[in-house]
Amino acid sequence: MNSRIIAALALLCLVVAGCGSAGTDAADTAAPPDSSMSASVSASSAAETPMDESACAGRYVDYSETAVAEECYTDTILFFHASWCPECRAFEKAIENGTVPKKAQILKVDYDSATDLRKKYEVTIQSTFVRVDTTGERVKLWSGYGQDKSVDAILENTR
Numbered sequence: 001m002n003s004r005i006i007a008a009l010a011l012l013c014l015v016v017a018g019c020g021s022a023g024t025d026a027a028d029t030a031a032p033p034d035s036s037m038s039a040s041v042s043a044s045s046a047a048e049t050p051m052d053e054s055a056c057a058g059r060y061v062d063y064s065e066t067a068v069a070e071e072c073y074t075d076t077i078l079f080f081h082a083s084w085c086p087e088c089r090a091f092e093k094a095i096e097n098g099t100v101p102k103k104a105q106i107l108k109v110d111y112d113s114a115t116d117l118r119k120k121y122e123v124t125i126q127s128t129f130v131r132v133d134t135t136g137e138r139v140k141l142w143s144g145y146g147q148d149k150s151v152d153a154i155l156e157n158t159r
Contacts, residue, residue, distance in 0.1 A: 058100030063107040063114070068136050075104035075131070077158050080118065082111040082126040090149045091127055098151035106154065131158040 056072040068076055079095075081088045088111070095106055109117055111126040121130045121138050131139040142157040 056103045058102050058104050060095045060100055060106045060108065063109040063117075065136065067105065067107055068132060069134055070105075071134050073103055073105045073134075075101075075155065076134070077104070077106045077154060078109050078117070078121070078130040078132060079106050079154075080109050080111045080114070080123050080126055080128045080130070085111070085126045087127040087145050091144055091154070094149040095151055095154075100151055101155070104155065106151075129154050129158050 061067060063078060068078075070076075079088075079091065081092060083089075092108075100106055106129075111118070111123075117123070121132075121141060123130065123141070125143055125145055127144045129142045129144055131141075133139055140158050142154075144154065144157070147153060147157070
């Protein structure tokens with residue numbers, strides 16, 4: 001087969017599989033720079049797939065002020081977690097095995113070291129969840145201790 005056809009097929013596979021957006025431009029790595037075929041495939045796939053499509057995918061990540069401020073998330077919940085706490089480990093397992101919905105994020109806060117955040121949000125026990133707005137202001141607090149361990153329970157009880 002012609003090398004241009006192989007390169008174009010490889011690019012098409014990357015676009016279809018969603019692998020072409022991992023920080024490098026697939027057109028630069030999969031096809032020769034003079035290939036008009038790669039330019040047209042890249043342009044059409046860029047028009048069909050928004051650049052920020054995964055930007056608001058549901059997620060469970062470590063706390064940061066930057067994460068709280070991301071405006072595309074309509075639900076931001078801080079999870080005050082302690083590694084030694086069986087309740088926290090059960091919630092973490094439920095979160096990791098469950099699905100955090102699109103535009104929702106659960107941010108893991110180290111209960112033992114984040115004393116300033118515990119004071120700010122009036123958290124007195126680990127396995128506490130705090131819904132915050134994009135400015136970091138508390139909207140609602142829920143103690144999950146002894147409660148249902150699921151993403152749904154976290155979202156419902158922090159509304």
